Amino acid sequence: MPAEPVPFSRKKDSAPAPVTDVHILWITAGLGCDGDSVSVTTAEQPSIEDVLLGAIPGLPRVHLHNPVLAYEVGDDFMKYFYQGERGELDPFVLVVEGSIPNEDIKDEGYWAAMGTDPKTGQPIKTTEWIDRLAPKALAVVGAGTCATYGGIHAMAGNPTQCMGLADYLGWDWRSKAGLPIVNVPGCPVQPDNFMETLTYLLFQAAGIAPMIPLDQQLRPTWLFGKTVHEGCDRAAYYEQDDFAIEYGSSKCLVKVGCWGPVVNCNVTKRGWMRGIGGCPNVGGICIGCTMPGFPDMFMPFMDEPSGARFSTAALTVYGKLIRALRAITNNTVNGEPEWRQRGHELITGYQPKAGAYRSRPSRKIA
Amino acid sequence: MGTITEPLTGTPSKKRNLVEMSWDPITRIVGSLGIFTKIDFENKQVAECYSTSSIFRGYSIFMKGKDPRDAHFITSRICGICGDNHATCACYAQNMAFGVKPPNLGEWIINLGEAAEYMFDHNIFQDNLVGVDFCEQMVKETNPGLWEKAQKKKAPNSDKHGYRTIADIMTALNPFTGEFYRETLVISRLTREMFCLMEGRHVHPSTLYPGGVGTVATIQLFTDYLTRLMKYVQFMKKCLPLHDDLFDFWYEALPGYEKVGERRVLLNCWGAFNNPDVCDYRYETMSNWGRSMFVTPGIVVDGKLVTNDLVDINLGIRILLGSSFYDDWQNEETFVKTDPLGNKIDKRHPWNQTTLPRPQKRDFNGNYTWVMSPRWLDKRTGDHLALDTGGGPIARLWSTALSGVVDIGYIKATGNSVKINFPKTATMPETNFEWKIPKWSNAIERDRARTYFQAYAAAAALFFCEKAMEELMAGRSKTWAPFKVPEEAISCGFHEAVRGVLSHHVVIRDGKIANYHPYPPTCWNANPRDTYGTAGPYEDAVQNTPIFEENGPDKFKGIDIMRAVRSFDPCLPCGVHMYLGNGKVLETRHSPMFGMMGNK
Numbered sequence: 001m002p003a004e005p006v007p008f009s010r011k012k013d014s015a016p017a018p019v020t021d022v023h024i025l026w027i028t029a030g031l032g033c034d035g036d037s038v039s040v041t042t043a044e045q046p047s048i049e050d051v052l053l054g055a056i057p058g059l060p061r062v063h064l065h066n067p068v069l070a071y072e073v074g075d076d077f078m079k080y081f082y083q084g085e086r087g088e089l090d091p092f093v094l095v096v097e098g099s100i101p102n103e104d105i106k107d108e109g110y111w112a113a114m115g116t117d118p119k120t121g122q123p124i125k126t127t128e129w130i131d132r133l134a135p136k137a138l139a140v141v142g143a144g145t146c147a148t149y150g151g152i153h154a155m156a157g158n159p160t161q162c163m164g165l166a167d168y169l170g171w172d173w174r175s176k177a178g179l180p181i182v183n184v185p186g187c188p189v190q191p192d193n194f195m196e197t198l199t200y201l202l203f204q205a206a207g208i209a210p211m212i213p214l215d216q217q218l219r220p221t222w223l224f225g226k227t228v229h230e231g232c233d234r235a236a237y238y239e240q241d242d243f244a245i246e247y248g249s250s251k252c253l254v255k256v257g258c259w260g261p262v263v264n265c266n267v268t269k270r271g272w273m274r275g276i277g278g279c280p281n282v283g284g285i286c287i288g289c290t291m292p293g294f295p296d297m298f299m300p301f302m303d304e305p306s307g308a309r310f311s312t313a314a315l316t317v318y319g320k321l322i323r324a325l326r327a328i329t330n331n332t333v334n335g336e337p338e339w340r341q342r343g344h345e346l347i348t349g350y351q352p353k354a355g356a357y358r359s360r361p362s363r364k365i366a
Numbered sequence: 367m368g369t370i371t372e373p374l375t376g377t378p379s380k381k382r383n384l385v386e387m388s389w390d391p392i393t394r395i396v397g398s399l400g401i402f403t404k405i406d407f408e409n410k411q412v413a414e415c416y417s418t419s420s421i422f423r424g425y426s427i428f429m430k431g432k433d434p435r436d437a438h439f440i441t442s443r444i445c446g447i448c449g450d451n452h453a454t455c456a457c458y459a460q461n462m463a464f465g466v467k468p469p470n471l472g473e474w475i476i477n478l479g480e481a482a483e484y485m486f487d488h489n490i491f492q493d494n495l496v497g498v499d500f501c502e503q504m505v506k507e508t509n510p511g512l513w514e515k516a517q518k519k520k521a522p523n524s525d526k527h528g529y530r531t532i533a534d535i536m537t538a539l540n541p542f543t544g545e546f547y548r549e550t551l552v553i554s555r556l557t558r559e560m561f562c563l564m565e566g567r568h569v570h571p572s573t574l575y576p577g578g579v580g581t582v583a584t585i586q587l588f589t590d591y592l593t594r595l596m597k598y599v600q601f602m603k604k605c606l607p608l609h610d611d612l613f614d615f616w617y618e619a620l621p622g623y624e625k626v627g628e629r630r631v632l633l634n635c636w637g638a639f640n641n642p643d644v645c646d647y648r649y650e651t652m653s654n655w656g657r658s659m660f661v662t663p664g665i666v667v668d669g670k671l672v673t674n675d676l677v678d679i680n681l682g683i684r685i686l687l688g689s690s691f692y693d694d695w696q697n698e699e700t701f702v703k704t705d706p707l708g709n710k711i712d713k714r715h716p717w718n719q720t721t722l723p724r725p726q727k728r729d730f731n732g733n734y735t736w737v738m739s740p741r742w743l744d745k746r747t748g749d750h751l752a753l754d755t756g757g758g759p760i761a762r763l764w765s766t767a768l769s770g771v772v773d774i775g776y777i778k779a780t781g782n783s784v785k786i787n788f789p790k791t792a793t794m795p796e797t798n799f800e801w802k803i804p805k806w807s808n809a810i811e812r813d814r815a816r817t818y819f820q821a822y823a824a825a826a827a828l829f830f831c832e833k834a835m836e837e838l839m840a841g842r843s844k845t846w847a848p849f850k851v852p853e854e855a856i857s858c859g860f861h862e863a864v865r866g867v868l869s870h871h872v873v874i875r876d877g878k879i880a881n882y883h884p885y886p887p888t889c890w891n892a893n894p895r896d897t898y899g900t901a902g903p904y905e906d907a908v909q910n911t912p913i914f915e916e917n918g919p920d921k922f923k924g925i926d927i928m929r930a931v932r933s934f935d936p937c938l939p940c941g942v943h944m945y946l947g948n949g950k951v952l953e954t955r956h957s958p959m960f961g962m963m964g965n966k
Contacts, residue, residue: 070394112398116388248846272568283572301433
């Protein structure tokens with residue numbers, strides 16, 4: 001089959017067969033809360049309807065199979081998952097939401113399941129679906145921190161010993177198309193972060209985007225390359241050693257539990273939706289919800305992070321000094337230059353040509 | 367003790383041919399729920415129903431030993447659509463345990479956030495999830511005859527919503543291509559912006575804390591909220607008449623539809639929107655501040671208010687193991703013997719529950735779900751009532767209407783109805799709506815109440831906005847109050863999650879969580895047969911539901927069952943399976959009275 005012309009003059013990594021249709025098989029039956037699916041309905045950049053109705057140029061036709069939004073119910077819904085297993089939905093992207101329980105620590109029963117096995121009448125475990133579908137998928141995407149790293153349900157003392165996708169499939173796992181697992185963490189996932197990543201993968205499937213750039217924790221680098229603090233509009237308070245000591249303050253929240261300086265997330269830059277909301281930028285401490293170490297390494301959430309105590313101590317002198325210096329300058333720049341006044345003198349420094357501001361003697365017409 | 371339905375294995379009998387059918391997963395809900403039924407196609411009726419949840423996570427287990435201040439951050443993650451309701455409820459319980467009363471402004475901000483949550487969540491569920499069951503595509507597939515009628519039926523409120531016929535409304539509800547479906551998605555984002563203004567992020571808030579909120583209260587905050595709210599009010603002036611038209615048409619075009627999803631009126635509401643002028647978060651005064659909430663708590667049995675006292679409500683809660691995958695905790699520790707008022711606390715009360723999971727094979731004759739069976743002990747009769755939330759709104763409106771306490775200008779509870787008054791909006795005049803107590807607790811009325819409660823939440827938000835501005839203008843801008851975590855405490859929080867009652871029960875020892883039990887609405891609705899054989903509300907409501915679908919068993923979609931189940935707004939972080947083609951045909955003996963006894 002001849003390769004199609006490349007739109008937008010982009011170079012391809014290789015010349016794949018043209019992809020006109022992509023299916024998205026979305027499993028919400030991990031140990032989760034469906035919050036990532038709900039979050040995705042918030043997205044506007046792009047919105048879910050933009051993607052499904054073909055409002056983004058260059059995207060293949062997208063068929064979404066997500067239980068929260070599906071028209072079909074029961075077996076009518078499940079048939080796509082069976083088709084995927086049989087290799088009849090090529091290509092498809094597998095999205096997993098919720099953490100993956102360890103089903104091997106007990107003799108029988110299930111922690112998480114989707115659908116019923118027609119032979120046994122027993123539920124089909126979520127792990128079994130991942131085993132069936134992952135090898136056939138173009139890409140496997142973890143939506144939210146539960147699916148990516150385990151998240152809240154994987155905290156110490158949990159009864160199911162659940163874990164993230166990469167813990168389950170292996171951190172070096174590659175899809176049949178050579179893609180690593182793609183992790184979009186967040187509890188829940190920031191809406192536009194997820195839809196943008198999915199859109200990127202669809203562009204990649206269509207052959208018009210190169211391999212998705214991921215970091216060591218398999219996150220898209222352009223979304224998770226900076227820390228919360230680096231994008232926070234309260235960071236200047238930190239720099240000036242001026243910290244909130246109670247909630248409801250508009251100052252830097254590090255002393256009351258914010259982990260922003262060491263957490264990879266763009267929420268302070270992007271806001272939660274349309275630039276509105278977020279975490280420390282609007283008064284909510286960062287509890288590290290995008291991180292592999294979440295939640296245990298950040299608990300108790302409302303205490304000052306131990307590292308912060310040290311680093312804030314280190315800048316006490318510097319911070320107080322620049323705060324004082326800035327206050328002086330701020331005071332200065334809050335005043336107006338002295339020439340802004342009424343009166344008959346011109347004092348701005350402009351020197352008009354001699355007599356230019358004086359009325360001319362009236363000219364007599366000869 | 368079963369008060370709702372006759373058990374299937376009963377007395378004298380005639381033979382029925384039943385087809386076993388299941389829906390797994392049920393989509394367009396939040397979470398994993400399976401519904402397994404036996405259907406009598408000859409008599410067009412559902413004979414038996416079992417609901418099952420496919421997920422176990424173990425919150426009450428892994429929260430033990432954690433810092434009590436972490437509870438709202440953790441429990442928010444129970445639910446992905448109303449996580450903030452959990453966070454709020456947890457903060458209420460923390461406030462009681464820590465003995466802290468947030469500044470009034472903080473409380474109004476929480477109320478504004480929670481109102482936005484109701485406005486958003488009911489909206490998206492009603493018209494992007496439930497609405498699909500009433501859309502053109504679905505109706506054409508399940509009831510072509512109804513579609514014919516809908517095309518001829520002029521919509522009575524078309525001057526308000528702009529759709530000429532009922533069929534036009536159905537078309538507008540088609541997923542993604544329908545105009546009203548897409549408009550709803552857009553509005554659901556507007557309301558989530560309002561939510562994020564108050565609580566930081568949706569669906570797991572960032573700015574809630576015990577003691578209040580971290581939200582910085584400025585004039586801009588309320589301007590940004592109010593301007594969006596007024597757009598929503600304008601939207602409701604068209605959305606509500608549209609739904610009245612749609613639901614009235616169903617009764618008119620399909621006589622007998624009131625039986626779909628009908629069950630005895632057994633509703634519970636734990637109250638929402640604390641009144642900071644009254645609420646001090648002390649258990650000792652809870653009866654009083656509970657009644658002053660802007661959605662009045664209450665238990666409604668057969669249309670009568672049994673109590674609106676949160677202490678009574680609390681004391682009556684019982685958790686029965688039923689047919690779930692857990693061991694009994696009868697021999698485990700009793701954490702709380704009496705409440706702070708000296709009332710005796712039962713071993714089966716959430717304060718004393720110990721969660722002991724025992725994973726096992728699913729067996730519909732034995733244990734078949736991860737959901738336990740919460741019940742409310744009616745002291746008058748000794749019955750363990752299988753109360754339901756009806757998806758939230760119907761119970762909230764019913765309870766608020768009967769108590770007749772709420773009177774805030776934009777809303778007035780009259781004793782038998784709730785009046786909602788909207789001011790003028792950009793292009794529409796001042797508008798009044800009235801929700802009247804319906805004749806039935808059924809699928810259509812649960813759905814209708816949802817739209818009315820969207821209006822209720824918007825009207826309440828107008829009031830909260832005024833109160834918040836009042837505080838701010840008076841210079842009272844604090845939103846948070848400090849507290850100390852005690853070494854020992856017991857406490858509870860009561861709230862309304864979007865889809866119904868929500869309680870959190872906490873025991874603190876040595877400054878750590880010793881016991882924590884959240885009871886969300888879906889536990890009340892989706893639970894299995896209990897120890898006394900009483901079916902859970904979904905099971906009960908689906909059992910006896912008549913079948914109006916025109917398809918026979920070969921193309922059966924179970925649409926009437928889906929409407930019955932979805933009217934409860936299931937949110938298990940659960941799903942239902944439909945399984946028909948290979949359905950086993952069973953012969954079941956059962957009581958000829960079955961079906962007539964059930965619901966009255």
